[in-house]
Amino acid sequence: MTHPVDERTARKVAEEARETEWRQPSFGKQLFLGDFRLDLIHPHPRGERIARGEEFLTLLREFCATKIEPEIIEREARIPDEVIKGLRALGALGMKIPEEYGGLGLSQVYYNKALMIVGSVSPAIGALLSAHQSIGVPQPIKLFGTSEQKARWLPRCVNEISAFLLTEPDVGSDPARLQTTAVPAPDGSYVLNGVKLWTTNGVVADLLVVMARVPSSEGHHGGISAFVVEAASPGVTVENRNAFMGLRGIENGVTRLHDVRVPAAHLIGREGQGLKIALTTLNTGRLSLPALCAAAGKWSTKIAREWSVERVQWGRPIGSHEAISVKISFIAATAYALEAMLDLSSELADDERNDIRIEAALAKLYASEMAYRIADELVQIRGGRGYETAASLAARGERGVPAEQMLRDLRINRIFEGSSEIMHLLIAREAVDTHLSVAGDIIDPDASRGDKARAVGRAGGFYATWLPTLVTGAGQRPGSYAEFGPLATHLRFVERASRKLARSVFYAAGRWQGKLEYKQGFLGRMVDIGAELFAMSAVCVRAQLDGASDEGPAAESARQLADAFCRQARVRVGELFDRLWHNTDALDVEVAKRVLAGEYTWLEDGVLDPSIPGPWIADATPGPSQRENVHRPIA
Numbered sequence: 001m002t003h004p005v006d007e008r009t010a011r012k013v014a015e016e017a018r019e020t021e022w023r024q025p026s027f028g029k030q031l032f033l034g035d036f037r038l039d040l041i042h043p044h045p046r047g048e049r050i051a052r053g054e055e056f057l058t059l060l061r062e063f064c065a066t067k068i069e070p071e072i073i074e075r076e077a078r079i080p081d082e083v084i085k086g087l088r089a090l091g092a093l094g095m096k097i098p099e100e101y102g103g104l105g106l107s108q109v110y111y112n113k114a115l116m117i118v119g120s121v122s123p124a125i126g127a128l129l130s131a132h133q134s135i136g137v138p139q140p141i142k143l144f145g146t147s148e149q150k151a152r153w154l155p156r157c158v159n160e161i162s163a164f165l166l167t168e169p170d171v172g173s174d175p176a177r178l179q180t181t182a183v184p185a186p187d188g189s190y191v192l193n194g195v196k197l198w199t200t201n202g203v204v205a206d207l208l209v210v211m212a213r214v215p216s217s218e219g220h221h222g223g224i225s226a227f228v229v230e231a232a233s234p235g236v237t238v239e240n241r242n243a244f245m246g247l248r249g250i251e252n253g254v255t256r257l258h259d260v261r262v263p264a265a266h267l268i269g270r271e272g273q274g275l276k277i278a279l280t281t282l283n284t285g286r287l288s289l290p291a292l293c294a295a296a297g298k299w300s301t302k303i304a305r306e307w308s309v310e311r312v313q314w315g316r317p318i319g320s321h322e323a324i325s326v327k328i329s330f331i332a333a334t335a336y337a338l339e340a341m342l343d344l345s346s347e348l349a350d351d352e353r354n355d356i357r358i359e360a361a362l363a364k365l366y367a368s369e370m371a372y373r374i375a376d377e378l379v380q381i382r383g384g385r386g387y388e389t390a391a392s393l394a395a396r397g398e399r400g401v402p403a404e405q406m407l408r409d410l411r412i413n414r415i416f417e418g419s420s421e422i423m424h425l426l427i428a429r430e431a432v433d434t435h436l437s438v439a440g441d442i443i444d445p446d447a448s449r450g451d452k453a454r455a456v457g458r459a460g461g462f463y464a465t466w467l468p469t470l471v472t473g474a475g476q477r478p479g480s481y482a483e484f485g486p487l488a489t490h491l492r493f494v495e496r497a498s499r500k501l502a503r504s505v506f507y508a509a510g511r512w513q514g515k516l517e518y519k520q521g522f523l524g525r526m527v528d529i530g531a532e533l534f535a536m537s538a539v540c541v542r543a544q545l546d547g548a549s550d551e552g553p554a555a556e557s558a559r560q561l562a563d564a565f566c567r568q569a570r571v572r573v574g575e576l577f578d579r580l581w582h583n584t585d586a587l588d589v590e591v592a593k594r595v596l597a598g599e600y601t602w603l604e605d606g607v608l609d610p611s612i613p614g615p616w617i618a619d620a621t622p623g624p625s626q627r628e629n630v631h632r633p634i635a
Helices: 007-017 027-032 051-067 070-076 081-090 108-121 123-135 138-144 147-157 274-285 288-310 322-351 357-382 390-395 403-414 420-431 433-443 449-470 482-518 520-548 555-581 585-596
Strands: 162-165 181-184 190-200 207-214 223-230 236-241 252-262
Touching (some): 027 520, 051 081, 070 390, 123 288, 138 223, 207 274, 288 322, 288 357, 449 482
Antiparallel strands (some): 181 190, 190 252
């Protein structure tokens, strides 16, 4: 049973896990402050093409095209052992592991290109590889492990699969309520007990990263801590392999830890560092999801083009009808933007000269939302053939296009590694970090009178200098950003919108003060505006790079797509600014209160609830024991 945790305690735990310092510049952070630092992303950072990386992509592309049969994964809801063995032989399990430990040592850019290739064939395989390398054992060990831990586990991760265990049946994004315990034993080891839910790769993993709470005691700092656990350890039981609407080949389960003894040498970092390790790992780990989303956008563009030329209605190809043309334009322009955001964020991560926590989070949020919209529009363009499964299409002699499967597969990305709602709050917290740093004690109910007085002084000095910078800028000078040609007008818009957004945040903070954190509708729209501005910036910089590159698309084609995307984004930004202050948020809160209070239960009359067991369920044959270990070993 989960013990209740008050709101203040929950927020304190989450706040303590944050990285509180900004050691390097951040384009995203400055964007929310009204400071459009184009110099941080232009010229577009570009790593060197590495022969080993290019060779691996060639081998991976051939393997995926000839050895993976996605229809089998979809039909049987599992990735064949032969496919996993083949990926292991290629080195795909060690893409991000340094060469000194037997891995390929790929950059973030090449890693994401590899995920795009794999994800375009089977998102389930993309999920397996990314869960293993982006949030599984390799990444936290690389970042926080000792030299002994790196030497011990990184070589194993080149050949073995790992999983990340944080979520529990009653604990999602609120880590303060974490119930899994790691109790210190007299011999210096820890004894773990608890249940973990939605453990991606947990059904086939050899190694686990487990988040567990160490009780505070003499000699032990305590707190949520990260441990490497051998999946074959006595007491580790996979109780269920979960099934989902999409990603049907994903090896995701429920894992129970019962008196699992873990040596002290398996503790990653220090006691109490678990959440910080998880959040830091996700700074770059989140970029794996935008890679899979960008792949979906590119594939959707291809399918939409082919079908809209082939399919004829009312005497013309459907693509020539405005209703469909609008959808095609959105798909193609947004696909270009998703890849631009992904590549820019990845290059910044490899460059290691910028703090990318906001950029990576924005890329994950934006890509997961927009890719799902792309998939939905593709299904609409294909009509009944979009809703029909690929297997059914093929069975009656048509091309088996898995449009509906892509829609199902992409849906989880709006939940994976932080739901869109949590991402909005996470990004909003980082975006207002400067304001809280200079004026937090003013609205902190626990701050002393002296602390509040000093905060007023700090805030006065900061805002006296900062506010004048929001009045005018390069966005109001017609000749600004001239090197971007026709796209300069969009960058001027971004600069102006950035200052407008900063003014809006300042006004909201003054209006609501400490209650601003509860205005989640406002904060969500604020973040969405920032995401659109980041996407526009990435697109313009990418188009400039593509236009100047002999290897990229023709300059005019790149500018056309970038211009189309920016025009579409400007419409969305305008609507979001209007909705900052003109919305039904307060009304919606009141209606929700009445729904939760049971005032509208009459609305539920006239239907049956199939989730409530009836006689047809009571007569069903019981399934396997809940405690049965369904762990699936991969030889």
